[in-house]
Amino acid sequence: MDGMRGTAAMPITKVFRNGNSQAVRIPADLAFDRNDMDVEIERVGDELRIRPVARRLDKVLDKFSAFSPDFMAEGRGENIEAERDPL
Template structure:
């Protein structure tokens, strides 16, 4: 467990997160919620809003790119 401090930052209340607990990515959105006397901070969940558009861009066979017709090599029957 780490000990940190909280302070007033403009109209907001800020918390210093010790380097040992910080996320590698410094440009990350965080969610914060209060549960009783605890504050929970975690990476923001990504919205699934763009997923439908991403899948709509796939070709009818489900691949995100066009595939060339390729001949299959003859296979030998198992002995």
């Protein structure tokens, strides 16, 4: 494990300095799917819990307002539904 000790069940890595902050490298098998997101960090006893920040929906209306007034005025066109197996 490139610079890490431990097992697949519980990888171990080191804390290091990045400017004035402490940082930790997240192993690839535990990495988040995206790099362009904010995370929140919570201390619980001697643990640090890192989780993605819930996406806020307040900017959704701004995105919708970017569409022109005639967006999809003629509908979506013909949609051919795929055949599905019965449930």
